[in-house]
Every structure is written in C-alpha cells, then in structure tokens.
Amino acid sequence: MNLPPLPTTVIGSYPRPKWLREAISSAKNGRMSQEDLQEAFNDAAITVMRDHQVAGIDVPTDGEVKRDEMVEFFAERLKGFRFYGPVRVWGTAYYRKPSVVSKIEYNKPMLVDEVQFTKSITYTPYFKVTITGPYTMAFWSYNEYYKDRREMAFDLAKAINAEIRNLVEAGASVIQVDEPAIHSSAEEVEWAVEAVNESVKGINAKLMLHICYGDYKIVAPYLNDFKVDQINFALKIYNYKPLKLFKEHGYDKEIGAGVIDVHNRNVESPEEVYKDIKRLMEYFPMEKIWINPDCGLKLLPRNIAFSKMMSMVKGVQMVREELKKSGTVGK
C-alpha cells in the first residue's frame, strides 16, 4: 500500500447527518419511500467520505451510515436470529440485542452493496470496510439454540468468512474485523482467537482487527496469534498505559493507536496528538504505527467528530514534518 508514514484511518462509524436521521424517521412513519431513503443513505455516505477527505484521512470508510448497529445489522441478515426488543447498553443508549434461535447460516451478501457504492465514491483505493467479528456477534447475542457460545461463534465465523470473501471479490482491499468483546472472558479468549482466525481464513486483503474498552490483560498474551496484519486499540482513554503491557507480551504486528477519546466531547489539540504519537514511538517503530481514534465516532455530534479527525490528522502531520526534517523519512 502506498501510504505516508503513520497512516491515518478511522475505526468505522461516523455521526449520521441530521437530515439522514430525519429521513430514516420519515421512512419509518411512511412519509418517505424506501427508494428515497436509499438515496439519502447514499448521499450520507458521500458526505461522510467528503468529511474524511477534507480532514485528510488516508484510509477512510463510509461512516457505516447505512448500519444502525454493529450486531443488529448482521443479525438481521443472517439466518438463525430473532429480536425481542431493545436493551440498554448504558444511560439512554439502546440496541436490539438479537437471540439465536436456530442454526446460524450465511444467507446472502450483507455488505457487498456498501462496498460497491463506497468504491464508486472513494478518493483513495484504500478505503476500509468493517465487519463485526464472530466472538463479539456471539457474545452480544442471546443463545437459545447452541450447546455453548463456542459452537455459536464458530458457525458465525463460517458465515463471516463467506461474507469477507464476497467483499474482497467486490473490491475491498482493507478489511477490519471488529471484536470489542474479545477480551470479555479469560476462560474463552483462547478459542475466541481461533474463531476470529477462522473468519479471516484464506482472505487476500489487508486485515485489521479492532479491540477496544475493557481489560486488555485478558487478550494481551494472544495478540500475536491473530492472523491479521494490524490490531487497532482504544488507547487515549487509558492514557496509553496498555502500551507497556503490549510490549511486555512482545506484540509485533502493526498497531493502530487510538489517539482520540470518542467518549469525551473535548477536542484534542494537534499538539496533544503530536505528543501522544511521540510517546507511541517510544514503544513501537514508526513503520508499525497507524493512527486512529479509540473507536467509532458515531456517538459524537458531527462537528465535534470532524474537529477531532482534523486534530488527529494535524497532529500526525506535525510528526511527519519532524520526521522529514530529521531525514527519518524521505522528503
């Protein structure tokens, strides 16, 4: 991939523009046709891509604007799931947690349309597509069918693998498997890693894994076992303390370092980002560092999400300038 040093990317989700939220609401109430809603979704993807371009993100996404939620979206499209109603994640945030009521099977392509459209609007060939991983899908679903979660996760891995193959065929070259739940259980993490590897088996693309929020100590000993090129982490929120842990476990893949706290509306300054990157470089060689926010930006107001991306890129540019001046990278 032809990218500058310290490539910048996003984790995936981005705030839906207000007009898209209104369009979704109108469609739900029967005041807008599905055709018009589809057009609104596409327009929103273009808008988000443009925000990413203006901010200077090297590896953008479409902001996942066509997906309501990271588990729900896939559960609605795979065989074996049903929904009973919303559950709370915190405060006043809810999602429709699915229940597995029969064998999980791959039904039809889920993200191929999204990839094809993103390909048509992207400003770089290196756009990223995200997909929720098998362990997180299993962990964030109720199990009414399988003997245990392991059995469920491996059926999910098969289905996700089939989907990723289709995404690559549709033109995706950077794929991120989202596994925010991977470090939920010390008893299960070993086979959870196997399930993720099963989901990416035989895939010819740049593969990333996203892990965030929780006890990294549970997953740290297994990080090198993931068959992916890069793992990106939420780090800013922990003031980069996990870096020491990763180093202790000899982590040697590329690291996508979260330098933007997505749970805080205060916008980091470029100088703060610059300092944080310098700190990262004390732990990992520059060649192995990518820069991203801690997690998806979806829950922030759009103007704040945009400002955070701008700061992130500016902070990276300050480091790149310094590297050029010092001759560490070519001018």
Added chain:
Amino acid sequence: MIKFTISIVGSYPRAISLGKVFSRYRSGKIDKTVLDKEIAKRTSGFMSLAKDVGASYTTDGLLRWDDLMDVTFSYISGPTKGELMRFYDNNFYYRKPVIKGEIKAQPDEYIKTLQEDMEIAKKVGYTGKLKAVIVGPLTYALLSDNRHYDDEELVFAYAKEVNSVMKAISSELVIEIHEPSFFEKGIKTSLISKLEEAYSEMVKGVNNEKHLITYFRVNPSKLETFFKLPVEVHGLDVIENINLLAQVYARIAKRRVFFGVLNTRNTKLEKISTIRRIINKGYQKGASQVIVGNAAPMDFIPEMIAVRKLKLLKKLGDKS
C-alpha cells in the same frame, strides 16, 4: 406442592420510551417534574407487575438510575461520575465513581426516593415488602476509580458511611445489598478476609432485614466466607452456576437463602421443572427459607422477556 417466596431483585429494564424522556430531560427540553412524573408512572407499572407475580419482596425497579453504581450517588457525596466502564462481562456500561477525597453519607435524595416508592406501593396495592438497594462495600471499592484511599480503606470508609445511610432508611423497608464483585477472580484474599468486619460495621445497629445479593459467578472456595457475612438472607445466582449447586446446598442448612433462578442474561425461558427441583433440593438440604427470583439485574434482557420470566414464577406452585 412446593413452598417458596418470590423476590424481585435489582433493576427492571428501562423501556426505550422512558429512555427518551430521560434524554429530553438531560438536553433541557423538559423539567424535572415531568421526568419524575414519568418515572413514578413506570415504577407504578413495575410494582403492579410485582403484585401480579405474587412477589413477597421487590425493589422499585431502579428505573430512576442509569446503573447500579448510579444509585450510590444519591446517598454518598464526594465522588464524581467518571468514564463508562463495562459492567463485568456484559455489554452494559456504568459510570465509575471517581473518588478524589473523603466520601460522606448524604442519604437525603435516596430517602426521599424511597418514601415516594412506599407511596407508589400503597397506591398500587402492593402488600409485599419493598427493598432499598445498597451497593456492597467490596463492589463499591472495586468498581470505583479510587484515587484517595487504598482498597481496604475504601471498603471500611464506605461501610462506615453506609451504616448511617441504612439507619436513615425506613424500618418498613428491607435492605438489598448488591455485592456482584464478591466471587470475582483476582480479588486479594486479604480484602475478602476483612469483609466480615466491614459488614459488621456497615450493619451495626441496623434492624431492617438485609438480603445480600451476589450474581454471575459463584466461587465455591469463597462460600464459607460468604455465609459468614452478617445478613438475614444470602443470595446466589444459581441458574448460571447449576454445576456448582452441590457445594452451595452443602452450606445452607438452617439458613434463609435467595436463589437467582431466572437468568437475566439470556432470553431463553427457564424450565419450571428445573426451578422446582432447585427449590425442593434447597429445602431437602435444610434451608429454613428458599426465596427465588431473577438472578441479576434485568437491564440485560428486553422488557418483554423480563415479564415472561417473572410470570414463570407464578406457575411454580404455592407461595409460602
């Protein structure tokens, strides 16, 4: 026919429509009286359900609070609300209390809420006992971002302050102490061994009936210490620990126990025969009273499933 008592523990799912009212309040679109009125209405609905189910004990459903730790801000002053943290291994997050100085009992807000609950209970004709939820000292210490005390100091400081909170609670109420951290892995043995002393301090002079509720995990090696804690009812999540029940049964003779028989982390409905077997076995092993209910807070399941699960208890047989 089996004899048993029903207790509804902890929180009831906060409906999305109530969540929207909270959002409107928090963004300044409505004032607090509108929010309070809506909470009272929903609490009333929940207590009617408790009445319908035949629950001898119930909380108010904790609809007012975002999470278990949120309740503590209504009776402890000093800490501020910190970052969102995962609540054990659930896809549910709570705000960490950030402790930068001494904590102090300040129960006025909580006491006022409990008084309102008692009025609601009267209005809906709920004749069982209402429970006031208190977070246990170990859980409080472990789920906080504690920058002031060491863990042991915080356990004792909290226990001391909660003692005055408990004393301010109406004698008509039962106190439900939530201690989900008790069986968690990796807790220093020294901390666990001091817990009996901390609990003694916390409940000293408190005459209300006290139910100690643990959930998710049971670690048999800690059961002996658990049953030494000075409360009237010891509660365990049995539905997620079915394979460890023999070790639980071995320690319940002459005790009043709460068995969490409804799994609030799965939508699959429990078999009535399984619940009956657990209750019967409890009595066979000499328990003086077996109380059953939801094993853990109900935030983790949709409201529709919570209702179905609670209604299962109606089908069990004679209540004692």
